[in-house]
Amino acid sequence: MILTCTPNPALDVSYQVDRVVPGTTHRIRSVLERAGGKGFNVSRVLTQMGVPTLAVGPVGGILGDSLRADLIESGLPHELLPVTAATRMTVAVVAADPPDATMFNEPGGPMSEMDWARLRDLIAKHLRRASVLVCSGSLPPDAPEDAYAGFVKLAKDFGVPSVVDVGGPALRAAAAAGADILKPNAEELRSAVGVDDPLTGARELLALGASAVVVSLGADGSILATPTATWRAVGPRIDGNPTGAGDAAVAALADGLSRATPWPDRLRTAVSWSAAAVAAPVAGTIDEDVLAGVEVEITEYPTP
Amino acid sequence: MILTCTPNPALDVSYQVDRVVPGTTHRIRSVLERAGGKGFNVSRVLTQMGVPTLAVGPVGGILGDSLRADLIESGLPHELLPVTAATRMTVAVVAADPPDATMFNEPGGPMSEMDWARLRDLIAKHLRRASVLVCSGSLPPDAPEDAYAGFVKLAKDFGVPSVVDVGGPALRAAAAAGADILKPNAEELRSAVGVDDPLTGARELLALGASAVVVSLGADGSILATPTATWRAVGPRIDGNPTGAGDAAVAALADGLSRATPWPDRLRTAVSWSAAAVAAPVAGTIDEDVLAGVEVEITEYPTP
Numbered sequence: 295m296i297l298t299c300t301p302n303p304a305l306d307v308s309y310q311v312d313r314v315v316p317g318t319t320h321r322i323r324s325v326l327e328r329a330g331g332k333g334f335n336v337s338r339v340l341t342q343m344g345v346p347t348l349a350v351g352p353v354g355g356i357l358g359d360s361l362r363a364d365l366i367e368s369g370l371p372h373e374l375l376p377v378t379a380a381t382r383m384t385v386a387v388v389a390a391d392p393p394d395a396t397m398f399n400e401p402g403g404p405m406s407e408m409d410w411a412r413l414r415d416l417i418a419k420h421l422r423r424a425s426v427l428v429c430s431g432s433l434p435p436d437a438p439e440d441a442y443a444g445f446v447k448l449a450k451d452f453g454v455p456s457v458v459d460v461g462g463p464a465l466r467a468a469a470a471a472g473a474d475i476l477k478p479n480a481e482e483l484r485s486a487v488g489v490d491d492p493l494t495g496a497r498e499l500l501a502l503g504a505s506a507v508v509v510s511l512g513a514d515g516s517i518l519a520t521p522t523a524t525w526r527a528v529g530p531r532i533d534g535n536p537t538g539a540g541d542a543a544v545a546a547l548a549d550g551l552s553r554a555t556p557w558p559d560r561l562r563t564a565v566s567w568s569a570a571a572v573a574a575p576v577a578g579t580i581d582e583d584v585l586a587g588v589e590v591e592i593t594e595y596p597t598p
Numbered sequence: 599m600i601l602t603c604t605p606n607p608a609l610d611v612s613y614q615v616d617r618v619v620p621g622t623t624h625r626i627r628s629v630l631e632r633a634g635g636k637g638f639n640v641s642r643v644l645t646q647m648g649v650p651t652l653a654v655g656p657v658g659g660i661l662g663d664s665l666r667a668d669l670i671e672s673g674l675p676h677e678l679l680p681v682t683a684a685t686r687m688t689v690a691v692v693a694a695d696p697p698d699a700t701m702f703n704e705p706g707g708p709m710s711e712m713d714w715a716r717l718r719d720l721i722a723k724h725l726r727r728a729s730v731l732v733c734s735g736s737l738p739p740d741a742p743e744d745a746y747a748g749f750v751k752l753a754k755d756f757g758v759p760s761v762v763d764v765g766g767p768a769l770r771a772a773a774a775a776g777a778d779i780l781k782p783n784a785e786e787l788r789s790a791v792g793v794d795d796p797l798t799g800a801r802e803l804l805a806l807g808a809s810a811v812v813v814s815l816g817a818d819g820s821i822l823a824t825p826t827a828t829w830r831a832v833g834p835r836i837d838g839n840p841t842g843a844g845d846a847a848v849a850a851l852a853d854g855l856s857r858a859t860p861w862p863d864r865l866r867t868a869v870s871w872s873a874a875a876v877a878a879p880v881a882g883t884i885d886e887d888v889l890a891g892v893e894v895e896i897t898e899y900p901t902p
Contacts, residue, residue: 307687309702316618317698325704356660383611385689387702394621398613398691400629 355380538577659684842881
């Protein structure tokens with residue numbers, strides 16, 4: 295079972311409008327509510343692909359109740375931790391003309407030290423039967439920078455490898471804790487190491503202690519760096535919804551890690567699932583027809 | 599006691615941002631939640647001005663719980679009716695540069711026939727000790743066009759006069775039911791009678807059966823038309839938050855109706871409270887310092 299942790303989930307509310315015009319009033323045509331969080335999306339993709347998974351995360355307040363209700367309704371295996379901080383909301387205003395999304399993300403409330411300890415206990419409980427731990431998405435406000443690093447070390451204590459998808463100091467700390475795969479996008483990598491070139495940045499995270507770094511570069515594909523090899527993979531250019539593409543890649547990397555597949559295969563699968571996720575309208579799902587036809591080109595780079 | 603009815607309330611969520619840029623992601627600096635609805639604002643102003651009031655309206659779902667919690671916390675006298683339709687949300691994104699608000703208004707769910715009957719019963723229960731009934735704000739989707747008209751007639755059965763603030767067919771119907779004061783703004787009046795000139799429109803509502811019509815024209819003041827007289831009132835030009843200015847005017851008109859003050863006095867008070875509401879940062883409150891200094895110019899028009 296692949297255990298995913300979403301420490302800063304949100305109730306994602308999605309509004310359909312014709313067009314967003316600042317300073318005016320918009321009548322909403324349709325409203326959708328959904329449990330939001332990158333770890334949840336990873337578990338959704340794994341479930342769709344037939345890979346056993348369990349999603350954990352903290353929830354609080356009335357929006358936490360709605361989030362829990364959505365996970366139950368969708369049949370996603372989960373164990374949520376009731377905490378005192380109220381679950382936050384994000385509002386995505388999806389416009390038809392031009393087709394884009396305007397996002398309003400609440401920061402959420404800080405989690406108490408005791409709730410962090412309880413979340414750690416919950417992860418420990420499930421690590422006993424986990425093959426991989428995935429830590430995904432932003433941390434709540436005022437979270438310790440080494441929150442993910444602590445979970446990575448905890449997983450190591452149980453002999454469980456970990457995948458971490460985050461940016462900034464939390465990414466550096468996870469590298470230093472010896473995470474097995476880091477999967478930042480270019481911006482998250484830049485916020486962690488302060489360099490623009492993704493390969494240079496990835497190698498810096500390897501030097502800190504990570505076993506492998508996959509950097510997603512959007513339409514430019516992905517690079518994978520280990521201490522001994524470097525590959526670049528480019529998939530097809532697909533129009534669609536890029537939200538959740540990174541989560542599909544994380545799901546593929548975690549699955550590959552749990553099955554000890556060769557690195558180039560993991561990268562190929564990550565880019566394929568990611569492309570098929572762009573083709574699916576909702577984050578956390580992949581278009582299986584697109585997946586069947588995806589071609590990925592892999593190049594090995596010289597490693598310095 | 600002035601009884602206010604808000605048939606389509608909302609949980610108003612307010613986000614502070616620097617600037618709204620369509621198609622981008624905004625991190626929210628601060629989040630405010632508040633029970634929203636024009637009738638609630640009328641009751642808030644009346645409470646501030648020392649006039650006894652009670653607010654009624656339907657609530658449902660988890661947002662209904664939040665709305666109720668806010669009314670309890672604010673100490674506003676209320677009796678809310680639990681209904682099956684979930685209370686809607688509105689999101690106001692308040693930008694600093696330029697200073698404006700971008701609104702996203704959920705439509706809400708339709709109320710069942712049985713819940714309409716229960717709301718009517720709740721109004722009837724409180725009409726026994728009410729001096730005025732105020733019906734304020736939009737109706738839920740698929741509401742009967744004569745919903746307010748029915749409440750106006752119900753109030754008449756109890757010998758209680760009514761003030762109605764709405765637009766469209768519901769305003770026409772309320773006029774035909776013999777409402778004592780209608781208080782549309784220019785746009786609501788236009789949507790009801792299809793003419794641009796506010797005085798012509800007001801006289802059409804009088805012809806349908808209303809006893810008096812007050813049309814608020816923003817910075818251009820207000821006009822008051824009765825079958826025998828017409829006045830225009832212009833207050834000071836005040837920069838501020840126009841949301842809730844109309845509700846303050848309705849509160850003043852209801853108070854004047856309950857105390858049987860002369861028409862020009864009612865209009866003067868309506869324009870004064872409205873101006874003082876613009877000066878207050880939050881809808882449903884008036885700035886008492888501004889109120890003390892407000893000067894209103896009243897002109898009587900020849901009545902044809």
